[in-house]
Amino acid sequence: MERTFHMLLYRAFHAQRNALRPHLGELGLGAGQPKILGYLIQNGSSRQRQLAEYCEVDPAAISRMLDSMQKGGFVLRQGDEQNRRCEQIVVTERGREAYGAWQGFCREMEEQMLTGFSDQERAQFADYLSRAYRNLKEGGESGA
Amino acid sequence: MERTFHMLLYRAFHAQRNALRPHLGELGLGAGQPKILGYLIQNGSSRQRQLAEYCEVDPAAISRMLDSMQKGGFVLRQGDEQNRRCEQIVVTERGREAYGAWQGFCREMEEQMLTGFSDQERAQFADYLSRAYRNLKEGGESGA
């Protein structure tokens, strides 16, 4: 039944998303939003352009997600004095809390996903995924 | 920088989709549509409900994709005489051709993605992805 890697990756990814969806609902976050919070927490603040690059997503998507996250009280847009084109985005306390909870859910999901994997297999799996990503990324840059 | 499996899987999946996107444009297909064609080609025809289960997607999404695919001449909806609630979906010649081309693009992409992977590593990678999928799937069924 078509055991292509395209299919395998799609299904694993999809199953992950489905496993996490209910928790997103609990937290009041959308699917792409925890990633944004994680980046902001690590970096203190960020422009939307940087967020888009980090998330590998169109800036338009970031813009709209931030609308919703700001409404939910997870982040703030504070204009940049030096450069009025830009917005500096910062996380609120509420955003930090939500991200902490999210990480817990992710760990649970990951344990479930990796049931029966030895430590060595986990490391190998992570390595394969990284290499696959890099291979595609490089091709996309030079080729296009 | 947060090396979670959630992140790793997301990025690999995303890179795959980005690599294939231009080809989808060429073919006039949307992202979820080749999967539908593949199923129809293997099974001759199908109801929309079955397609939704196979694609692990809401029936509503299938309904709208079929609208577009029918408009594009890739499939036909032919009512079921026995059960007028249902539609039997069939692939057109154009649909078969597009799917053939799609498979070629997928193989190319896969080669790119697996550059530097030995045969044994490929097999292992596929195995890990399948196991991860099954683990999540089972948990989702019993747990929820």
Next chain:
DNA sequence: GGTCTATAATTGACATGTCAATGGTTGACA
């Protein structure tokens, strides 16, 4: 036969992603 429930598909409302176009701001350079 008539009602009641289950099923197939569709539709609407919303979130997220793409691409293309727009608006403001900055900065470089003649």
Next chain:
DNA sequence: TGTCAACCATTGACATGTCAATTATAGACC
């Protein structure tokens, strides 16, 4: 200084996904 290109964010149009509600048909049971 004035123009022009580059850049950041936003918006609109569209595809895809979710969930919830609706419509039409089937099938079961009284």
